[in-house]
Amino acid sequence: MLARLQALGTRPLLVALLIGLAAQLLFTFHLDQPSRILFDEVHYVPAAQALIDLEGPRNVEHPLLGKELIGAGIVALGDNPFGWRITATLAGTATVVGAFAFVWLLLGSMRAALVAAALAMLNQTLFVQARTAMLDVYLGAFVLWAMIVMLWAMRAPPGRVLGRWIGASALMGLAVAVKWAAIPYVALAALAFVAIRLRDARRAKRPLASAFSGKDQPHWPGLGVVPGLLILGAVSITVYFATFYPAFFYANQPLTWSSLLPQQFDMYALQTQKLRGHTYQSDWWSWPLMLRPIWYFYEWDRGAQRGVLLIGNPVIMWGGLVAVLACYWAWFRSRAAYPLAVALLWTASVALYAIIPKSLGFYYYYHLSGIFLCLVLAVAFHHFDRGRNKGREEWFAAAALIAFLYFYPILAASPLRDSQGFTHWMWFTSWR
Structure with a gap:
């Protein structure tokens, strides 16, 4: 399959479309299993229904966009499992295509881009989140596509940078409007912008002050650092607040201009409260090791015992940690920039949770980091293969597929033999 798609290397849009169709079919198949609310859908589906009816505020610790997207699915397909989860599948598909697009733009390698997309599709946490009406799958899709559009702007010819930069900033604002966990990524984007400009100035042996100008820049030509940062902040903040528009029409406790800002402080208090x-x-340190997955569902449903376990693909999640170390080693030995960039991206995405003031952590917070591991693996295979096409990444993807098929029954709520049927997949006691 990878080889056939690779043959279409001059037509990345067609390949992306085929990948998207495959991902959408995978995520949508038996989407109504389980047929009842599972795990934190108990918070977000009622909140989405309240938004549809403009009843009043619910689930006020998070912004509105994720619940608006869940509500859009309910409006389109009804108050049923397909309606609750359909937009999550679209976000999951966008994430898989995004993994392809990011690596394609970064490396220009169809082979590496296909590996990234295949691993994202098989990494299991994305599969479960794309079939669950929760927020993290939307957060991940918006952050990843913001990164893609920033990379697209970085390589743009003069005159096309500004529009793409504004688009990336808007996507960052949408990510924050899903969940505040996206705020550090806005800061990381700003930091990366400045760091790359400083590196470019140093490489060109120009004064560091020249990095702040938009003239004669190899990356984001024509966009100065200060205007770029101002646009990133202004656009993302404006888009964020625009998503609160429906709340002004609540029947009970409608939002007002005077209460919009105080509400943000209330949200902060709720998100940082001791639980x-x-x-x-x-x-947070246990998530890369997969020490504590989460049973989203384990009940009798539609005449059978069924379960949904949020657990990563061991081949990808543990193999990805080796790839992170390999990418750092590649930079140490040869100053390879791309391996360093993706390794730092994954590292920062995990380290953020050592800083974010949350009293409790859960494995699903690792969702976006798991996607980044797929990018790290694709870049690591590409770097160390050095164009020899030895096929190691294809064997790795095959192993990931076998693991995915092995875990599939407890990812997709398939019928199990009895109430103890889950024990077959419990490699460690902490997984129970």
Whole structure:
């Protein structure tokens, strides 16, 4: 399959379309399993329904966009499992295509881009999140596509940079409007912008002050650092607040211009409050090791015992950690910029949760980091293969596919033999 798609290397848009169709079919198949609310859908589906009816505020600790997107699915397909989850599948598909697009733009390699997309499709956490009406799949899609459009702007000819930069800034604002966990990525984007400009000035042996000008720049030509940062901030903030528009029409406790800003402080207080312990809580450092996955569902449903376990693909999640180290090693030995960039991206995405003031952590917070691991793996294979096409990445993808098929019954709520049928997949006691 990878070889056939690679033959279309001069037609990346067609390949992206084929990948998107495959991902959408995978995520939509038996989307109504389970047929009942699972895990945190209990918070977001009722909140989406309240938004549709403009009843009043619900789930006020998070912004509105994720619930608006869930609500759009309910309006389109009805108050049923397909309606609750259909837009999540679209976000999942956008994430898979985004993995392809990011690596294609970064490396210009069809082979590496296909590996990234295949691994994203098989990494299991995306599969589960793309079939669940929660927020993280939307957050991941918007952040990834903001990064893609920033990379697209970075390579743009003069005259086309500004529009793409504004688009990336708007996508960052949409990510924050899903969940505040996207705010650090806006800061990381700004930091990366400045760091690349400073590196360009140093390489050209020009004064560092020249990095702040938009003239004669190899990346984002024509866009000065200060205007770029101002646009990133202004556009993302404007887009963020625009998503609160429906709340001005609530029947009960409608939002007003005078209450819009105080509401943000209330949200902060709710998100940083001390919470009591939870069965599935886990620390940020444990997520890369997959020590505490989460049972989203384990009940009798439609005449069978069914379960949905949020667990990463061991081949990708643990193999990806080796790839991160390999990327750092590539930079240490040869100052390879692309391996360093994706390794730093993954590292920062995990380290953020050591700083974010949350009293409890959960494995689903690792969702976006798991996507980044797919990018790291694709870049690492490309770097160390050095164009020899030895096929190691294809064997790795095949192993990931076998693992995905092995875990599939407890990812997709397939019928199990009895109430103890889950034990077959429990490699460690902490997975129970």
